[in-house]
Amino acid sequence: MALKSHLNPDPIxxxxxxxxxxxxxxxxxxxxxxxxxxxxxxxxxFLMQMAVAFPDRNxxxxxxxxxxxxxxxxxxxxxxxxxxxxxxxxAIWWIRIHIAxxxxxxxxxxFPDPWPKTRHHKRRLIQQPFLQQAxxxxxxxxxLNIVTDHAEYFAHIRLTLAEFGHFSLEPFESPLRxxxxxxxxxxxxxxxxxxQNRPFYSVTAVKPGGMQ
Ligand SMILES: C[S@@+](CC[C@H](N)C(=O)[O-])C[C@H]1O[C@@H](n2cnc3c(N)ncnc32)[C@H](O)[C@@H]1O
Numbered sequence: 247m248a249l250k251s252h253l254n255p256d257p258i259x260x261x262x263x264x265x266x267x268x269x270x271x272x273x274x275x276x277x278x279x280x281x282x283x284x285x286x287x288x289x290x291x292f293l294m295q296m297a298v299a300f301p302d303r304n305x306x307x308x309x310x311x312x313x314x315x316x317x318x319x320x321x322x323x324x325x326x327x328x329x330x331x332x333x334x335x336x337a338i339w340w341i342r343i344h345i346a347x348x349x350x351x352x353x354x355x356x357f358p359d360p361w362p363k364t365r366h367h368k369r370r371l372i373q374q375p376f377l378q379q380a381x382x383x384x385x386x387x388x389x390l391n392i393v394t395d396h397a398e399y400f401a402h403i404r405l406t407l408a409e410f411g412h413f414s415l416e417p418f419e420s421p422l423r424x425x426x427x428x429x430x431x432x433x434x435x436x437x438x439x440x441x442q443n444r445p446f447y448s449v450t451a452v453k454p455g456g457m458q
Contacts, residue, residue, distance in 0.1 A: 259319040260306070260331045268346040274331060275304045280351040283308065285337040285371065286358055290318025291433045297322065297330040299425040305330040308337040338376050345383040352421070353380055353390045357435035360396035372403045377410045381453060390451040391418055393430055395439045400447035407451055418448035
């Protein structure tokens with residue numbers, strides 16, 4: 247059995263053998279449907295709302311911090327969600343191994359760690375290796391949504407996207423706007439920074455239509 251579910255009593259916290267390679271929504275969720283992925287889900291606040299608002303879509307959250315990944319998975323399990331899974335791991339590595347080309351209907355990156363010190367910039371998520379994976383796994387015309395509170399990181403993100411090319415850049419629109427939410431993404435960091443009246447910076451990078 248490639249999915250280690252027989253070893254893992256938690257069906258929400260996905261534990262997949264590396265050698266399994268690419269996964270399909272059918273394997274993970276036992277159903278087909280659109281697949282969206284959030285990187286750095288923290289305590290899972292964004293996916294909680296998406297899972298309720300869009301029951302026909304499937305969602306995966308990838309979170310590096312073990313305690314947060316488990317916290318989010320526990321929330322999803324207690325709500326009985328069938329359409330959301332958590333992964334504890336490093337996102338670029340996990341995507342490279344487990345997500346096939348042209349698979350994702352959307353990617354979400356909300357309040358990524360800004361790593362403000364110059365000597366730490368190399369730790370930032372949004373760099374060329376990440377964009378290469380995003381371009382590979384998104385379907386044509388699918389969106390990569392990014393929101394941050396950090397002006398300097400946002401300038402770096404815009405520059406990195408421009409240097410990478412391929413994506414067209416559009417204004418960000420909240421994925422939850424269509425269900426009447428009046429915040430951007432509703433994550434813990436958004437709530438914390440909104441209370442401090444910090445400005446937010448956002449962009450949607452769209453994969454070209456003709457690109458497979
Ligand atoms: C500043 S927090 C934001 C959490 C959440 N998105 C929010 O807005 O409340 C960034 C999160 O991204 C996670 N993270 C950073 N780099 C990651 C990576 N390469 N793969 C997976 N998770 C990552 C961190 O562990 C952290 O929980």
